[in-house]
Amino acid sequence: MRHYAAQMGLIVEREFIDAETAKTTGRTGFNAMVVYLEQHPACRALLVEKTDRLYRNLKDYVTIDELNAEAHFVKENVALTRESRSSEKFMHGTRF
Numbered sequence: 444m445r446h447y448a449a450q451m452g453l454i455v456e457r458e459f460i461d462a463e464t465a466k467t468t469g470r471t472g473f474n475a476m477v478v479y480l481e482q483h484p485a486c487r488a489l490l491v492e493k494t495d496r497l498y499r500n501l502k503d504y505v506t507i508d509e510l511n512a513e514a515h516f517v518k519e520n521v522a523l524t525r526e527s528r529s530s531e532k533f534m535h536g537t538r539f
Contacts, residue, residue: 447517493518494538
């Protein structure tokens with residue numbers, strides 16, 4: 444992830460690890476990340492291993508979308524931004 448960030452010219456401000464199961468509601472790492480992004484409006488890029496590591500349910504998907512942040516899914520080689528084509532957004536929704 445750090446190698447990808449360096450290649451893309453991104454600075455890693457903070458790292459969040461979420462190792463909790465999807466069986467229970469609420470994830471400490473995800474919630475801390477959302478709070479951080481709400482408090483730091485200049486930080487608008489997320490680096491994530493792959494789609495299923497970021498979203499566990501529809502609420503997570505909507506929460507990230509409302510933050511107006513771009514998401515880089517490193518293993519999937521996808522960067523989803525507001526400028527992404529509708530076909531890219533569609534495929535991302537399918538992966539979700």
